[in-house]
Amino acid sequence: AEDVRGLDDYNESLSEGQRTLSWIWKTQLQGGKEGLQEAxxxxxxxxxxxxxxxxxxxxxxxxxxxxVQTTFQYYAGLWKDRGKNVGLPGARAYALKQEALWNELNANAREQWNSLKEMLPSASPEALDSEIDLDSLPHYSS
Structure with a gap:
């Protein structure tokens, strides 16, 4: 039963990088080697x-x-400027509290995402546009 599956069928418990073709797709298909190559x-x-x-x-x-970090920095700076330009002590305290809140949000985001950055591959938008000539790929024989 495990051998009888299509190319699209896979075990969802496996990660994206763990897909393998069933051996049945590597044997003779209708259409011979050309059919296998196309599959x-x-x-x-x-x-x-x-x-x-x-x-x-x-x-x-x-x-x-x-x-997100740029936005948090922007709002922290905005509240810092507002705190400098108000004359009322209550308004100044509120502005300082808002500045501290946005700075804390920024620090938390930076802390949480630093470990994530290490796991991410260095992917650039230009790499997504790279083209591969399918006719230049090697042809495998069974």
Whole structure:
């Protein structure tokens, strides 16, 4: 039963990088070697698309982390300036409290995301646009 599955079927408990083709797809198909080559080529294209989606997700997550920290810094600076320009002690205290809150949010985000940055591959948006000539790929024989 494990051997009878399509190229798309996989064990969902495995991570994205742990997919393997069933041996049945590596044996003779209707259409001979050409049919096998086409099936493997299609699976390679789908695997590449999955990898590109994950790479894009890493790029987007990195940008999101940068934007969140920039926003927190902006609001901390905004409240710092407001605190300098008010004459009432209560308003100044409120502005200082808001500045401290935004600085704390920024520090927490930086702390939580520093460990995440180490796990993310260095993905650039330019890498997503790289093209591969499918005809230049090696042809495997069974």
């Amino acid at each position: 493997l080529r299609i699976e390679w294209c789908k695997s590449r698309a999955r990898a590109q989606r994950w790479q894009e997700e890493c790029v987007l997550l990195t940008e999101e982390m940068r934007r």
